Amino acid sequence: TRLKTIPQIELVEPDITTQRLKITHTSALTLETLQQALADFPKYSIQTLVNEANKPHFLTTYKPVLLIFTLLVLCCCIDVWNLVKQQATTAFTINHVMRVFMGGFFISFSFFKLLDVRGFASRFKTYDALAMYIPVWALCYPFIECALGLLYLSAFNTMALHVFTALIMLSGLIGVILAMRLSQPIQCACLGAGFNLPVGNVTLVENGLMLLMSLLMMI
Structure with missing residues (x-):
């Protein structure tokens, strides 16, 4: 609900199995903007997903x-x-x-x-x-x-x-x-x-x- 208050976000679809959110937005979003929206909910966090295939050895x-x-x-x-x-x-x-x-x-x-x-x-x-x-x-x-x-x-x-x-x-x-x-x-x-x-x-x-x-x- 808190993420939906961000103007750029159109749709938030949670996936309980993978514990991930699919966010549909109209313009560019920064990680900081999303983290600030969840600042009052320390139980949840948003992080950049690292592609293991591209991760340095x-x-x-x-x-x-x-x-x-x-x-x-x-x-x-x-x-x-x-x-x-x-x-x-x-x-x-x-x-x-x-x-x-x-x-x-x-x-x-x-x-x-x-x-x-x-x-x-x-x-x-x-x-x-x-x-x-x-x-x-x-x-x-x-x-x-x-x-x-x-x-x-x-x-x-x-x-x-x-x-x-x-x-x-x-x-x-x-x-x-x-x-x-x-x-x-x-x-x-x-x-x-x-x-x-x-x-x-x-x-x-x-x-x-x-x-x-x-x-x-x-x-």
Whole structure:
């Protein structure tokens, strides 16, 4: 009934089986107009129907992130191999491998963010728990991330570094979890503003893994 109050709509035909509506209208309608008409009825929602045949494949969507992770794993393997060849068994520890991985991770991802700091910040503020309330944090984040990468690669192994890393990763993880609960997709800022990556399971794993590693480094 509420949809029929929109002037452009001529006919509304509900289909109980598929839980969809067929709307006949005389002129163009926007999704926002339909959503506003149902604003007083939170039980119902109208969303854009995505054609699964045209939906990008998972590997295509997250290709840049997966490539970076693959290269980082290869770098860690090469580093371990070199230590084994040099018989530097005392230098080879799990913490050493995590430190190399985290250092490479932060530097790699900060590079893309630094290409367009303001573009990154505008995306980051839409879901990061801290950046939502402190906008300047979003502008500083790429530089902080780069600094963290350099510190980890330089073996700056202090409790303060690991605690700080854990806190910012926790903030990001909370934001990702909340964003994933929304019906509308949010663009991920992990690779800055140059890639159209939705906030999803990959983003969740990315933040969760860094949080876990920073916690393990405290032990």
